[in-house]
Amino acid sequence: MATKQIIHGIYSDEVPLLEACSKLRASGIRIKDVFTPFPVHGIDPIVGVPRTRIAICAFIYGITGLSLATLMMWYMMIHDWPNDIGGKPNWNYYSNIPAFIPISFESTVFCAAHGMSLTYLLRCWLVPGAKAKNPDPRTTDDKFMIYLELNDEQSKKADEILRATGAEEVNYKGTITIEPKY
Amino acid sequence: MHAESQIREPLILGNKTYRNITDDIIAPIEGKANRLWYILFTISVLGFMWGIGCLSYTIGVGIGAWGSNNGVDWAWDITNFVWWIGIGHAGTLISAVLLLFRQKWRMAINRSAEAMTIFAVLCAAIFVTLHTGRPWLDYMLFPLPNQFGSLWPNFNSPLLWDVFAVSTYATVSIVFWYIGLIPDFAMIRDRVVKPRMKKAYALLSFGWGGSVRHWSRFEEVSLVLAGLSTPLVFSVHSIVSFDFATSVVPGWHTTIFPPYFVSGAVFSGFAMVLTLMIIVRKVYKLEAYLTIKHIEYMNIVIIVTGSIVGVAYLTELFVAWYSGVEWEQYAFLNRATGPMAWAYWCMMTCNVISPQLFWFKKLRTSIPFTFVLSIVVNIGMWFERFVIIVPTLCRTYLPSTWNSYTPTFIDVGIFVGTIGMFFTLFLLYSRTFPVIAQAELKSILKSSGEEHKKLAANHAHH
Numbered sequence: 001m002a003t004k005q006i007i008h009g010i011y012s013d014e015v016p017l018l019e020a021c022s023k024l025r026a027s028g029i030r031i032k033d034v035f036t037p038f039p040v041h042g043i044d045p046i047v048g049v050p051r052t053r054i055a056i057c058a059f060i061y062g063i064t065g066l067s068l069a070t071l072m073m074w075y076m077m078i079h080d081w082p083n084d085i086g087g088k089p090n091w092n093y094y095s096n097i098p099a100f101i102p103i104s105f106e107s108t109v110f111c112a113a114h115g116m117s118l119t120y121l122l123r124c125w126l127v128p129g130a131k132a133k134n135p136d137p138r139t140t141d142d143k144f145m146i147y148l149e150l151n152d153e154q155s156k157k158a159d160e161i162l163r164a165t166g167a168e169e170v171n172y173k174g175t176i177t178i179e180p181k182y
Numbered sequence: 183m184h185a186e187s188q189i190r191e192p193l194i195l196g197n198k199t200y201r202n203i204t205d206d207i208i209a210p211i212e213g214k215a216n217r218l219w220y221i222l223f224t225i226s227v228l229g230f231m232w233g234i235g236c237l238s239y240t241i242g243v244g245i246g247a248w249g250s251n252n253g254v255d256w257a258w259d260i261t262n263f264v265w266w267i268g269i270g271h272a273g274t275l276i277s278a279v280l281l282l283f284r285q286k287w288r289m290a291i292n293r294s295a296e297a298m299t300i301f302a303v304l305c306a307a308i309f310v311t312l313h314t315g316r317p318w319l320d321y322m323l324f325p326l327p328n329q330f331g332s333l334w335p336n337f338n339s340p341l342l343w344d345v346f347a348v349s350t351y352a353t354v355s356i357v358f359w360y361i362g363l364i365p366d367f368a369m370i371r372d373r374v375v376k377p378r379m380k381k382a383y384a385l386l387s388f389g390w391g392g393s394v395r396h397w398s399r400f401e402e403v404s405l406v407l408a409g410l411s412t413p414l415v416f417s418v419h420s421i422v423s424f425d426f427a428t429s430v431v432p433g434w435h436t437t438i439f440p441p442y443f444v445s446g447a448v449f450s451g452f453a454m455v456l457t458l459m460i461i462v463r464k465v466y467k468l469e470a471y472l473t474i475k476h477i478e479y480m481n482i483v484i485i486v487t488g489s490i491v492g493v494a495y496l497t498e499l500f501v502a503w504y505s506g507v508e509w510e511q512y513a514f515l516n517r518a519t520g521p522m523a524w525a526y527w528c529m530m531t532c533n534v535i536s537p538q539l540f541w542f543k544k545l546r547t548s549i550p551f552t553f554v555l556s557i558v559v560n561i562g563m564w565f566e567r568f569v570i571i572v573p574t575l576c577r578t579y580l581p582s583t584w585n586s587y588t589p590t591f592i593d594v595g596i597f598v599g600t601i602g603m604f605f606t607l608f609l610l611y612s613r614t615f616p617v618i619a620q621a622e623l624k625s626i627l628k629s630s631g632e633e634h635k636k637l638a639a640n641h642a643h644h
Contacts, residue, residue, distance in 0.1 A: 037200060037369070038624040039397040052399045058406045076325060076334035085338060102343040102421055109414050110350040113407055117357045120403045124396045126364060126388035133391025137372035140365070140392055142200035 005155045006173040008136060009146040009162040014040045017144045020165035021046045024146070029158050033147040035139040054123070058116035065111025069104045135173070143168075149176065188639050192632035193287055195470040200624050203471075207366075207620040208373055210466045210613055218465060219609065226605035233599005236592045237312065245315045247592045253585035254575040258593040259313045261567040262600065264422055265450070266306035267348065268443070268563065271415055272451020273299025274355060277362075278411035281404065286630055287479050289622045290471045293366075294462060295455045296359040297615070301607045302454070303352045305600040310348070312596070340424035347421040351414060358407045364390045365400070366616040419444045426570065433513030433574040436501065442494035446563060449487035449533070452480050453559035458608060460553045462617060471618055474547050481546035484559065488537030491566075495534060513574055521586065522573040525565050532562020 011017040014036065021043070024031055031047050044051070074093045077083070077100075082090040090096055121127065139145045146167075148158055162170050194203075215223075240247050250257045273295040280288035311317045322328070323345045325335055335342050367387035374380050390396070420440035427439040456477065463472040502514040517526045536558050540546040572587050611617075628634045 034394040035392045036394065036397065037392060038365075038621040039401050040394075041625070043394055044398050047394050049395055049398050052395075052402045054399055054402050055406050058410075072325060073337045077337050081334055083336065085336070096338070099338040102340075102417065102424075103337060103346045105413070105417060106343075106346040106350045109354065109410050109417075110346075113354045113357060113410050116403060116406060117361060120361070120399055121388065124393075124399060126390060126396075128385055128388060130389025132368070132371065132384065132387070132389055133393060133396075134368075134372070135391075140369040140372045140390075141204045 002151065002178050003175050004149045004151055004178055005175055007148040007150060007155060007158060008171040008173055009167045010169040011144040012142065012168055014144055016166040018043060018046055020146060020162055023161045023165060024158060027157055029150065029154055031146060032149045035134045035145040035147065037140050037142060054116060054120055057119050058112045061115030062108045062112030066104055066108045069107030073100050073103065186629040188635065191475045192635050193630040194627055195473055195632050197633040198470065198627065198631055203620050203624055204369060207616050207618050208370060211370060212374060215613060223609045226602045226609060229598050229602025230606050232595050233602055236595030236599060240312060240592060241317060247590060249587055249589040249593050251585055253583045254572060254587040256571055256575060257587055258589050258597060259309050261571055262597050263306050263309035264567045265564050266302045267422060268419065268447035268450045269454045270299040270302035270451065271419060271447035272455050274411050274415040275448055278408040281408040282412060286626050287476055289626060290476055290618055291455060291459060293619045294458060294617050296355065297611050298454060298458060299355050300359060301604050305604050308600055340421060340428050343421045344425060347418045351418045354411060354414060358411060361403060362619055364388055365392065365621040366619060369620060370616065416444055419447045431574060431578065432509040436498060438494055438497055445487045445490035446566060449484060449491055450560055450563035452483050453556040456480055456552055456556035460549055462612060466617065477552055478547050481540045481552060484537050485540045488533060492534035509579065516577045517569055517573050520573055526569050529562050529565040529569050532558050533566060
């Protein structure tokens with residue numbers, strides 16, 4: 001069992017925040033999270049956030065949408081009830097493809113966009129009624145926060161770095177006990 | 183940090199801080215509405231009520247209540263549908279295409295432009311649901327398993343493509359808009375003090391906290407959605423134009439329709455954004471964010487798209503003559519010189535001549551002039567759809583079926599009703615939603631804010 005100190009380092013600008021993040025990481029301290037009022041560009045590699053794979057999800061959902069539309073149109077127009085419209089019978093899918101392109105495209109976009117958005121909301125657990133995830137409400141306005149969970153030794157080092165880089169506040173928010181993983 | 187050239191004009195005026203942006207965006211939500219807002223709201227609701235009355239009457243007695251007749255079977259209803267859906271296009275263009283091109287000036291207008299898109303598509307939806315005559319059977323437009331034998335919708339028909347395109351467009355636009363709204367709702371949640379408001383915005387913000395991982399995903403999702411919405415927006419109006427272009431009616435059966443409809447849509451949409459933005463910046467005192475430069479940029483888009491539309495009109499005339507097809511030639515001659523020539527020339531003046539005035543810098547940076555011209559453009563674009571549809575159907579192949587057309591009180595009422603609904607929704611939105619994407623705006627404060635640019639310039643000199 002290990003007890004860890006919760007530390008909130010509050011900044012009012014993103015430049016010292018980035019500096020603090022790189023210094024913390026350089027001294028081997030793991031940054032649990034950073035809360036900012038807007039997307040700070042270039043922060044991901046500094047904090048150590050890997051590139052999101054959500055675009056790959058979108059591609060897979062898109063392919064699924066395309067397949068579903070193809071299957072649907074083939075079943076309805078070619079297989080189940082082939083119509084003879086203006087002397088142009090629906091014998092096979094191939095010769096009807098030009099007329100099926102618009103809906104194939106729309107279905108691809110529909111599934112890719114909605115699938116990806118839903119994945120994003122669930123992955124971040126952004127759902128109606130979810131509790132606010134920022135520990136300090138000022139971080140949606142004009143403050144930036146480094147959120148740390150550290151043991152005593154690391155806490156001291158982190159405190160120094162936070163104050164040296166110009167943190168406005170360094171708040172100690174109690175401790176948490178982390179159960180060892182077996 | 184990203185540095186921006188000093189030649190570029192600032193997009194945020196004055197010495198603003200992050201806190202100032204929060205305060206300015208939340209002011210209309212926390213404050214009380216002024217008299218002007220109540221006056222506009224009352225007028226809009228009255229128009230909306232009139233529309234609901236005419237709509238109910240149409241549902242009760244059927245579409246015989248409209249002016250459409252045996253020859254002119256498509257008239258105001260589809261004119262209004264195409265007009266509204268076209269207006270909607272600017273919102274997606276601003277938020278998606280300008281995002282792909284990394285145009286920072288989109289950030290002050292994208293939120294309201296997307297709201298406008300959604301409200302415009304809702305207005306357009308009223309006309310498509312109603313034109314079937316029996317709106318309670320509209321579910322038959324969708325490919326649902328049914329009890330009528332193996333009766334499926336016809337996937338070769340552009341009208342069915344339209345069902346898919348418009349529903350995809352509407353839902354994707356709503357999702358794109360909402361994903362952008364979540365961080366801003368969270369800002370409001372953390373700022374407001376009234377407990378009921380706090381609860382409402384807590385529910386709307388989905389628990390957003392601004393964690394670095396979430397921002398990273400947020401940006402990726404926005405980028406991919408922009409990449410998906412860009413071809414989507416072009417496809418939607420292309421498909422709307424296929425409703426006409428794949429028919430055999432002279433004057434409609436032309437390959438120029440898709441690009442011509444898309445540029446016309448962007449043209450009218452930007453005009454509507456300007457109309458709304460000029461009111462919003464004044465009423466909510468957002469002049470520091472919606473600057474003259476923003477208005478100028480939008481006016482430049484209006485010149486470009488207006489000129490494309492003008493070239494398309496002239497190309498149509500040329501190709502009709504060059505085709506040697508008598509019916510095709512007559513369709514255009516009839517539009518320009520026939521009984522409804524006034525509508526044609528109204529369209530030509532509003533859409534081709536008037537936007538060219540924006541070549542003068544003095545005019546495109548003048549707010550009153552831009553406001554008037556933005557309304558003129560939308561009148562012109564309504565007439566464009568009217569000219570394509572009504573005069574053409576009045577004079578088709580068989581002279582014995584030649585006919586005239588007058589709208590009824592009900593036609594006018596439904597149209598006015600949708601305008602009322604559009605403004606009712608927009609006015610409600612502007613008092614409860616963050617009208618500017620403040621999180622995004624904060625991210626460009628240092629590169630495009632006036633004070634920061636001055637500091638950077640001084641720093642470079644010394």
